[in-house]
Amino acid sequence: MQHDLPTTEDSLAAIRPYSRVAILGGGSWGTAIAAIARRAGRQVTIWARDPDVARDINDNARNEKYLPGIPLPEGITAYTDLAGAVRDAEAIFLVTPSHSIRDMARQLNPLLHRLTPIVVCAKGIEAESGLLMSSIVEEELPGHPVGALSGPTFAAEAARGDYTAATLAFDFKTIDRINPEGSPAARLAVSLGCESFRPYLSDDLVGLETAGAMKNVIAIACGMMTGVGFAENTRAALIARGLGEIQLVTLALGGRTDTVLGMGGVGDLTLTCNSSTSRNMSLGLQLGEGIPREQCFGGRKMVVEGERNARSVHDLAGRLGLRLPICGTVYRILHEGADLRESFAALWASPLEAEPWAMSVEIPHPVSLEA
Missing domain, CATH: 1.10.1040.10 (N-(1-d-carboxylethyl)-l-norvaline Dehydrogenase; domain 2)
Incomplete structure (x- = not known):
């Protein structure tokens, strides 16, 4: 379903990006999303389980373990402490493997401000329940808007700044249809949109x-x-x-x-x-x-x-x-x-x-x- 978003500069200015975003996952795709968000002008923190990965990002603006040879934009701050990574974050990108999504969501529960949007970037179906990743997060983090980012995106190419596009999906509530420019999907799209990365919007999360x-x-x-x-x-x-x-x-x-x-x-x-x-x-x-x-x-x-x-x-x-x-x-x-x-x-x-x-x-x- 298409939504008519504002097209004039004044109207676009009304779509407020999330200034501070946290990326949870220091692998190749998590690092690539961090690079995209930083190029788009956001304040970016990234949580990495591996201390060597966090150190490499902080000291060298690189992640040689997962994205060898690719320089990252300056200004990405890496943490091994989950609470530190999400402190003051206005939006969360959850980029851990699918089998760890439920555990990560549980750890986040006491750490997040109310209504902080969560974007699930892992692709999978939970074996025991048959649930999609967003449904798992909704169970563990009730009340938070939950969406997904997916598309034809090899991490190395996106991190290098090659032209890349993906789809950002959230369920659209009544208020989101009346005022789409205020929806989490629209705000996240302008939070990531930059010269090399083009996000499309969808209301079909399933x-x-x-x-x-x-x-x-x-x-x-x-x-x-x-x-x-x-x-x-x-x-x-x-x-x-x-x-x-x-x-x-x-x-x-x-x-x-x-x-x-x-x-x-x-x-x-x-x-x-x-x-x-x-x-x-x-x-x-x-x-x-x-x-x-x-x-x-x-x-x-x-x-x-x-x-x-x-x-x-x-x-x-x-x-x-x-x-x-x-x-x-x-x-x-x-x-x-x-x-x-x-x-x-x-x-x-x-x-x-x-x-x-x-x-x-x-x-x-x-x-x-x-x-």
Whole structure:
């Protein structure tokens, strides 16, 4: 849904940015958001779990551990103390891994001023509850406006200042529709908007988060098939049908199709499924090449969100009564030990379906009949 925001300089001046923002998470994407906010003129603090990362940001304006070789704007202050990082912050960006979001939100509860907006930048679905990240934060931090930032954003490119766009989604209350320039979404958009970073607004929080969580699973599938030796035809088919699986879940949860077709849906999916810069695509590539999971990434321990989300999406699909062939195949390979080549061969030999999902046509595949 589009909202008519002010366009004159006087009206735009009425949209007050949040002057002081805190970024919680000293990894690559958290550091990139800190750089974006600083370029936009904000006072920026960042919380990092690793003291060496915090020291590097404070002393050298760099984060060599996660963004090697990329200079950061001067003036970002890093903390290892959570209370220090969020003190006086007017807005919070939560950029820790999805499995730690609930614990982080609980730690924040006694530290935040009332009604401080929270922007969730992790992409995932909680395995136990089936909840999206924003719903988890809303449970732990009642009364705070909660939104999400998602889109086709590789951290290194955004941190360098390459032109980057993303979608910022919040639920729009009645007052936000009457006075959109005063909404948290609009204020956060102007808080981040700078020469290199262009935020789009959305009121479909469910759609944006669902697409962000599921695209990682599809990216692993694309990596697997590329690693095995298949090329563009296969990947394009997985992206297209994967987009359909994302749409099925999005609609079932109350999201909208136009979100799936936008920046945080097809935009993010296309980027993640076509580049080994993505950890999800990279994991799939290595598994497709026959590298055992424990030896992937040179044996280094890497958080790959799609690996966790494959289980969460599988469980959520079961609760919703949905059949997701691609996500299900990735789940069985990663978590049930299914053979990769045999699993994808079975996927391609599964019953023939209609391209419009609404047709609900299914006929036996000739290959399966021969078998």
